[in-house]
Amino acid sequence: MTKKLLIVFFLILGLTSGYAQTVIWQDEFDNGEGWNMQDNWAINYGTLQFTWMPEATNFDLTATSLPFYLEENSTELVINQFLSIFYPSTDETAQIRLITQDDQIIIWDYPLSNGDWGLSSGSDLVIPIHDFAGTQVQLQFRTFGVTTFNWNQWDVNDVRVYGTFDKDIATTNISGPKSVELFETGIWTVDVTNFGTQSLTGYTVSIYENTGNALIGSVEETEDIEAGETRFYDIQWQSNAAFNTSFKAVVESIDDEFPGNNKSASMFVRVKPDLLTNVLLWDNDNGIQSVLDPEHEDMVDASTGLKRILNDADIDYEFASSLPQNLDNYDIIFATMGNYCLS
Structure with a gap:
């Protein structure tokens, strides 16, 4: 059985929840685990994302979390998201639901006829969840309607559960x-x-x-x-x-x-050791961004990834796009090759 819960929610642009609250559960989608995803849903580079391709008709597609426990002190569910709409149709809808042992409760309902929701970088949707504190739930993102063609995408960047404590x-x-x-x-x-x-x-x-x-x-x-x-x-x-x-x-x-x-x-x-080490980073890749940087959650080419690592370790190095003829002065040489197609 599905129930619809009438709630008051807030669109917050660049703001956070009240200061006297604690993040007691969070999913930043950094490892791609913990979600059951149907067609057109995927986790990419730290974002749970629904896209219109491949086009589906008369669709009902969901991304559902594994069960998790809402502590007794749970007060708010905060979802950082962006909905990009291609055509504001009345035939398609986005929903967020909480699945309990007995019910499926709609906590957010958004027809595509309303147009885009939030900033492209993400905006916070704040939903009170006092009524569910102390229960085990699953969080579900649902899209349904006539055709996915009217969508561009739905990006879910971060999900947080806030709680209130006297001493924290x-x-x-x-x-x-x-x-x-x-x-x-x-x-x-x-x-x-x-x-x-x-x-x-x-x-x-x-x-x-x-x-x-x-x-x-x-x-x-x-x-x-x-x-x-x-x-x-x-x-x-x-x-x-x-x-x-x-x-x-x-x-x-x-x-x-x-x-x-x-x-x-x-x-x-x-x-740092008390010795001088001469390091060369030879950039011989083709500039294709093929490496996922887990710290920055972006795709970079091989040389950029190595530069970030050396800079973070505060290791001095010489950077060259062409290999020097004389390599005798270098103690360590890093060389990047990148991806090449051979035919």
Whole structure:
């Protein structure tokens, strides 16, 4: 049985949800997993996308997530999307549904006669989901009608579930040098935000090395951090050995109600060896963008991908489109070939 739920939703251009909320579930479509997709639906480069080709008539096509649990604190479902319409027909419709154990509930219904929806870069659709908190659901995107020809595409860039907690502290960023010299003191900054609705007293901010989980440094905070407030903590470190590693920032409090956002993403750090290495990057590819960069989620040619890697590692190199005649001065040579057709 399908039910239609009357809700109030908002189109937000360049804004986010209220400050006292926490992302408790998110899908950025970065690995292509977790969705059952019918014809014309696919996950491409971090976007769940419906396209009109191949043209289908009298169609009813869906993309459905695997089941996931909406925490008791769940408040909003935020979908960043863009609908591009070729012809504003009254015969085709886009829908978003929540599938529970007993029902299929329409939470968003959009006839193509309304024209495009959102910005081409994506806009947030905010849907209240208080009524579904504490249940297991599946999220479904559905398109149906006479012909897919009236579509251009439907891009779903990101899906987030927000929740509200009284006490919730999180690390939102770690920044600092990507490389340091031997015995050089580097300073890394950890951003900490209170996403809870109440102030929080007492927490520890730490940076750990991912390899072996060695402690880099920590700061004890005894003062209150107010709801919605962000603070910044500097942690110093130096090394007497040259190696490559990565750092992660962690915030801990005994009063924290949601530990899912206590750890930051990893940050690459290189301790440079005390020696000079001459590196050559020979760009011999044909400029075809055939490599998917997982960090930037874009297609690049081989030489651009290698340049990004070397730059991120803060490795000095010489770039050449033609191979130098004398290679004796180089310790390392990277060569790109690209894709070529032989006949």
